Amino acid sequence: MSRPLIFISNDDGVNAPGLAHLIESVAEFGEVVAVAPATEQSGKASSLTVESPLRLTERAPIAGAKVYAVNGTPVDCVKLGLHVLFSDGRKPDIMLSGVNHGSNSGNSVIYSGTMGAVMEACMVGIPAIGYSLLHHSIAADFTHTTPFIKEITARVLAGGLPADVCLNVNFPAKCVPKGIKVVRAARGYWTEEYARCTDPHGKPYYWLTGHFHNEEPDNDGTDEYWLSREYVSVVPVRPDQSDIKAIPVIEKLLCL
Amino acid sequence: MSRPLIFISNDDGVNAPGLAHLIESVAEFGEVVAVAPATEQSGKASSLTVESPLRLTERAPIAGAKVYAVNGTPVDCVKLGLHVLFSDGRKPDIMLSGVNHGSNSGNSVIYSGTMGAVMEACMVGIPAIGYSLLHHSIAADFTHTTPFIKEITARVLAGGLPADVCLNVNFPAKCVPKGIKVVRAARGYWTEEYARCTDPHGKPYYWLTGHFHNEEPDNDGTDEYWLSREYVSVVPVRPDQSDIKAIPVIEKLLCL
Numbered sequence: 344m345s346r347p348l349i350f351i352s353n354d355d356g357v358n359a360p361g362l363a364h365l366i367e368s369v370a371e372f373g374e375v376v377a378v379a380p381a382t383e384q385s386g387k388a389s390s391l392t393v394e395s396p397l398r399l400t401e402r403a404p405i406a407g408a409k410v411y412a413v414n415g416t417p418v419d420c421v422k423l424g425l426h427v428l429f430s431d432g433r434k435p436d437i438m439l440s441g442v443n444h445g446s447n448s449g450n451s452v453i454y455s456g457t458m459g460a461v462m463e464a465c466m467v468g469i470p471a472i473g474y475s476l477l478h479h480s481i482a483a484d485f486t487h488t489t490p491f492i493k494e495i496t497a498r499v500l501a502g503g504l505p506a507d508v509c510l511n512v513n514f515p516a517k518c519v520p521k522g523i524k525v526v527r528a529a530r531g532y533w534t535e536e537y538a539r540c541t542d543p544h545g546k547p548y549y550w551l552t553g554h555f556h557n558e559e560p561d562n563d564g565t566d567e568y569w570l571s572r573e574y575v576s577v578v579p580v581r582p583d584q585s586d587i588k589a590i591p592v593i594e595k596l597l598c599l
Numbered sequence: 600m601s602r603p604l605i606f607i608s609n610d611d612g613v614n615a616p617g618l619a620h621l622i623e624s625v626a627e628f629g630e631v632v633a634v635a636p637a638t639e640q641s642g643k644a645s646s647l648t649v650e651s652p653l654r655l656t657e658r659a660p661i662a663g664a665k666v667y668a669v670n671g672t673p674v675d676c677v678k679l680g681l682h683v684l685f686s687d688g689r690k691p692d693i694m695l696s697g698v699n700h701g702s703n704s705g706n707s708v709i710y711s712g713t714m715g716a717v718m719e720a721c722m723v724g725i726p727a728i729g730y731s732l733l734h735h736s737i738a739a740d741f742t743h744t745t746p747f748i749k750e751i752t753a754r755v756l757a758g759g760l761p762a763d764v765c766l767n768v769n770f771p772a773k774c775v776p777k778g779i780k781v782v783r784a785a786r787g788y789w790t791e792e793y794a795r796c797t798d799p800h801g802k803p804y805y806w807l808t809g810h811f812h813n814e815e816p817d818n819d820g821t822d823e824y825w826l827s828r829e830y831v832s833v834v835p836v837r838p839d840q841s842d843i844k845a846i847p848v849i850e851k852l853l854c855l
Contacts, residue, residue: 383650385649386647386649387644388646389645389710390642390643390644390646390672390710391642391644391807392642393807396804396805397804397805397807398802398803398805399805416646418710419807422792422807423793423805426793427793427805450722450839452840453645453838454646454647454674459644466706466788467788498852498854499852502852504849505848507786508842508845510849524855525850525855526846527839527841527843527846528840530763532722532723533678536678537653537679537682540652547655548652548653548654549653549654549655549679549682550652551648551678577849577853578841579841579842579843579845579846579849580840580842581840581845582840583706583783583786584708584709584718584784584838584840585783585834585835585837586764586837589761589835589837590781590783590835592835593760593781593835594781596754596755596760597750597751597754597779597781597833598754599778599779599781
């Protein structure tokens with residue numbers, strides 16, 4: 344039996360320590376191929392490059408894994424990587440993204456390049472998991488995530504995932520997690536979002552800032568609740584956002 | 600009673616004819632303010648600008664509407680527009696995006712900047728609708744969409760939308776639609792995605808191409824089915840992709 348084929352990407356870029364950590368954490372499970380953005384692509388969601396050409400460039404291997412860079416987004420990495428590197432018909436047994444330097448909990452998933460890559464793989468039928476750490480630093484310590492990455496990856500490799508569902512896994516920063524909770528994303532929004540500055544010519548410009556306002560901090564069915572209590576959160580994510588339950592409501596609204 | 604406040608954006612950019620068409624179609628319903636990307640932002644999904652500053656620049660009015668450009672993505676336009684232009688506490692009564700030059704049916708919604716803007720507005724509690732035409736041309740004829748835009752917009756202005764749900768409306772190209780169908784997105788994926796070229800130095804580069812493969816062409820519960828039969832499709836879209844039904848399945852898989 345051949346070893347599992349493990350396809351890895353991220354959104355912090357090919358040089359991010361979190362990518363190396365993820366590769367090293369799962370290298371024992373199979374053949375690893377990583378395709379990551381050449382530059383940081385945080386907040387790129389599922390965006391893809393339409394108007395300019397892409398290149399795929401081999402980089403130095405990490406922990407025995409082949410590593411490539413793409414001058415594009417995380418979704419470009421997944422699409423182009425699968426297209427070019429597996430044109431012989433091989434299909435990865437699993438796709439992993441991360442480990443992201445920073446949280447993808449709450450509604451951040453909608454902006455997340457880490458999860459954009461995961462959903463892209465999910466939509467072509469590859470079991471896929473995004474891993475993120477609640478710490479933005481390039482020097483973040485990922486040590487405590489290793490046993491959880493190994494366990495979750497091994498169980499998904501063995502048991503697969505339901506069709507059209509992928510996983511969004513977040514780790515608390517700087518502590519040994521107390522356990523794993525499978526939950527939904529906390530409902531909330533970002534607030535006080537822009538700092539206003541003035542350029543030397545007197546014209547205003549704006550920098551994105553702000554913080555996540557959790558609308559349900561006491562709800563133990565949500566990721567934010569358990570992350571703040573030092574648990575690992577696992578959110579099952581469905582790329583298809585169609586809301587079938589709302590169809591009759593909208594039909595009535597439109598008098599159909 | 601004050602006139603409704605209508606906030607408009609798009610992903611084809613502030614100069615796109617589809618934006619002017621949308622403004623002109625709904626101008627009679629209230630006060631219109633449009634904030635659109637300075638340059639084309641197709642395929643940008645919910646991406647946002649993290650690492651560079653944004654500017655908001657007033658442009659010439661269209662059909663009496665105030666129009667602004669932002670040097671960013673559709674989500675940047677919504678976030679920054681709401682932050683700067685409505686800092687007096689006013690909140691738009693409705694948000695509209697488009698009319699997009701090109702389809703956002705099937706799973707294209709996940710890559711769509713048009714729908715990225717719509718979901719952003721939805722997440723802060725504004726009823727929001729994305730309008731797209733199944734024709735990519737900058738010179739596309741939008742005439743047949745006008746009565747449907749008026750009708751759908753008026754009904755949502757009057758009746759609102761369910762919490763956390765927005766609408767993805769697609770119009771067939773070049774025909775008078777036979778009616779409106781409220782459906783879900785067709786299941787499918789993109790195939791044969793990259794054209795391989797060789798540069799003058801012999802190195803390969805790749806352009807995104809390919810077409811949508813509909814996995815359920817005969818399913819009358821999907822948008823693609825009705826669009827191909829000259830109907831307008833309306834898909835209720837929920838930005839939160841958490842799959843609550845999958846939680847017990849994943850708990851079992853992870854032996855929790």
